[in-house]
Amino acid sequence: MSRNRSAAALQLPDAVPLFAALGDATRLRLLGRLSAGGPLSITRLSEGTGVTRQAITRHLHALGDVGLVRHARRGRERVWDLNRKRLERAKRYIDQIAAQWDDAAERLRAFVEDQE
Amino acid sequence: MSRNRSAAALQLPDAVPLFAALGDATRLRLLGRLSAGGPLSITRLSEGTGVTRQAITRHLHALGDVGLVRHARRGRERVWDLNRKRLERAKRYIDQIAAQWDDAAERLRAFVEDQE
DNA sequence: TTTAAATGCAACCCCTATGTTGCGCTTTCG
DNA sequence: CGAAAGCGCAACATAGGGGTTGCATTTAAA
Structure with a gap:
């Protein structure tokens, strides 16, 4: 039904x-290190990355902007x-979006195969 | 086990x-339209996008480079x-990576809460 | 065989994401 | 207190993504 479509439209801007x-x-x-090693300081998170502390700070803010880190x-x-x-x-979110793609594709699979 | 870590290392470059x-x-x-409406030509996929056909062509190649479309x-x-x-x-891939983050965070949750 | 549709290719913008350096501020420690 | 650690801010450089225009090429249609 069309509710699926509108639900997708709502999620897409977030995705x-x-x-x-x-x-x-x-x-x-960074996400991997944080998940493995709890809260860490910027200096710690910068070690071994090959880039400067300021660069890491920006990446952290990028992750923070979408709410993945605090x-x-x-x-x-x-x-x-x-x-x-x-x-x-x-x-x-990701699962739902992927599921929608799957569902829509699955529903049309037979039809598509006819056309090929 | 360390096999989890190495598995993550293998997936990350692909992710x-x-x-x-x-x-x-x-x-x-584009993925949404393709999943909803089977195979489509470039001109069709460009309609209603607000960008030129060439721009759509590049986006399709970007999706094609990671294998999502053919x-x-x-x-x-x-x-x-x-x-x-x-x-x-x-x-x-996405599920596995998310699961790893979850697992690692879950294992350390109590420890982390102690520190806070 | 003309004409028009559908692309491919290439040269060009333009903006922003990523990264750097330099400097000043705050907090910790000897 | 004085030095050093840990950051934040700002200016600057630059490569790449996203977009466009112009033109040549292939294929379908009149």
Whole structure:
């Protein structure tokens, strides 16, 4: 029914910046390190990345803009951590979108095959 | 086990271009139209997008580079369609990566909460 | 065989994401 | 207090993504 289509239209604007944020190797690694090693300071997160601390700061803000990570002050450090709730929501978004593609394609599969 | 980590290391390089390809509104809409309406020519896919046919062509190639869509000749037209197998694999990639983040975060949740 | 449709190719913009350096501010520590 | 660690801010450089225009090429249609 047309409710599927409107639901997709609502999710799409959210999905775009989410995917864009995930489409970078440095940011994916940051998420990996945060998931493996709890809250970490910027300096810690910069070690071994091959880029400067400022570059890492920007990547963290990019992830923060879509809600995947959060930050807090701790003394003179600024520690960042995963936002697990947002991460869960993001996963559901992705699953739903993928499911829609699957469903629509599945419904038309026989028809499409006839045309080929 | 360390096998999880190495599996993640193998998936990450594939996930980056995949996410990057999905991080664009025009490309997400193209996938939506293809999933809803079978194979379509470039001219058809360009209608109503607000950008030129050449721009759409590039977006299709971007999606094609990560295997999400394929093309074929049909007369003087070039028709593009979803690659459902690749779409399925992409979905599984995403699920696995998200699951890893979840798992790692879950294992450390209590520890992290202690520190806060 | 003309004409028009559908593309492919290539040269060009233009903006922004990514990265850097330099400097100043705050907090911690000897 | 004085030095150093950890950041934030701002200016700057630059490569690449996204878009356009112009023209040649192939194929369908009159």
